[in-house]
Amino acid sequence: MKFFTRRQMRSIHKGMKARQQRALRLRSSPEEESSRRIPVVQLLSGNLDRLVVVASLIHPSLKPGLIDRLLALAEQEHLQALVVLTKLDLIQDRQEALDYKRLYSSLGYPCLLTSISTGHGMVELQARLAEGRSALCGHSGVGKSSLLQALAPELAPATGEVSLANDKGQHTTTSVRLFPLPGGGELFDLPGLKLAPLHMLPTELGRCFPDFAGCLCRYRDCLHQSEPGCGVNEAVGQGLVNAQRYQSYLRILKSL
Ligand SMILES: Nc1nc2c(ncn2[C@@H]2O[C@H](COP(=O)(O)OP(=O)(O)OP(=O)(O)O)[C@@H](O)[C@H]2O)c(=O)[nH]1
Ligand SMILES: [Mg+2]
Ligand SMILES: [Zn+2]
Structure with a gap:
């Protein structure tokens, strides 16, 4: 039997840990990584009635792939889904926004175009959230907390600038919080998602x-x-x- 000094043991442990971590990194794709990091929608789904899929029309640019992923997640979790396309005030040509609105509405998902600057779409959003519990879900910087701020100004969750350098949000919201809305209903403000995790056959x-x-x-x-x-x-x-x-x-x- 071989005996090691305390120092030798420490160095062996360190080596083992590094090897394990390297193996883990090699085994998991970026998608698996992020799905491990963000199980939040599934965790909440038992306490949710509605998923509000939020995407900005510009700044950050619209990512329909994530919208479709989140809508599939809502279907899997048997949640109502609503699509909110934000920052309408920042785009010149509304045709693309209207085309998406028509597409999602035709599939049975109400789709609202909103602006916190002009108030466009906010009355309808308030009405759609007035019953039950909803969650705002989407990339960082798309304006989730801003929508909540507009609906419930006195609760004022923090919002953050979108970086001019890479057109990305800065992950301002870092924890999951539930807010009662003055117009009725309750709303979870979720941290920005990178990829919506989907686990199914x-x-x-x-x-x-x-x-x-x-x-x-x-x-x-x-x-x-x-x-x-x-x-x-x-x-x-x-x-x-x-x-x-x-x-x-x-x-x-x-x-x-
Ligand atoms: N012009 C304009 N800017 C908006 C609108 N909605 C949000 N913004 C801006 O977009 C930036 C990001 O907004 P947030 O509400 O912090 O975005 P978020 O989705 O909560 O981001 P995370 O918490 O990082 O996930 C802020 O600078 C907002 O002022 C809008 O309708 N119009
Ligand atoms: Mg936020
Ligand atoms: Zn087929």
């Missing part, structure tokens, strides 16, 4: 896309990639399912 993802509801596929467990007789593929080809939403589906599928 690949065959379950299609059900989280209401766009695919009317599509009939030859195979029951069709993943809607390029299987023969796939009704989703056909619908995308005919323009009945939005191609960008379908691309989001494929990206999420790949990440599962």
Whole structure:
């Protein structure tokens, strides 16, 4: 049997720890990393009625992929979902915003265009949140805390500037807090998300896309990639399912 001095033991432990950490880093993709870091929506979902998917039209630029991911998460967790596209005052051409509004509304997700500067959309937002418990969810800097501040000025959660250098928020909100709204309802202000974690079987993802509801596929467990007789593929080809939403589906599928 070999004996080690205390100093030697310390150095052996240090080496083991470094090796373990290196192995962990190699094993986990950035997506897995962030899903370990942000299980917050799933943690809350039992106490939630509604997920408010917040995205800014500009500054930071609109990321429809994250919106689609969060909507799929809401479907998985059986939550109502609402899309809020913020900073309407900062864009010149509203056509793209109106196109997204039409798209999400057609899928059954109310979609509001808002501005805290002009107050656009805020009365409707207040009405939509007046019952039950909702959570503001989206990238850092999109204006989640600002919406809450506009709805409940006396509660005044902190807001932060978006960096001019990289067009990203600065993760101003760092903890999960629940605020009662003067107009009724309660609202969680969540820290900015990087990626919405999704954990499900690949065959379950299609059900989280209401766009695919009317599509009939030859195979029951069709993943809607390029299987023969796939009704989703056909619908995308005919323009009945939005191609960008379908691309989001494929990206999420790949990440599962
Ligand atoms: N012009 C304009 N600026 C806005 C609007 N909403 C938010 N902002 C600005 O966007 C920046 C970020 O807003 P926050 O409310 O802190 O964003 P957040 O989503 O809470 O960010 P995190 O807490 O980091 O996740 C602030 O400088 C706000 O003043 C809007 O409707 N119009
Ligand atoms: Mg915030
Ligand atoms: Zn299919």
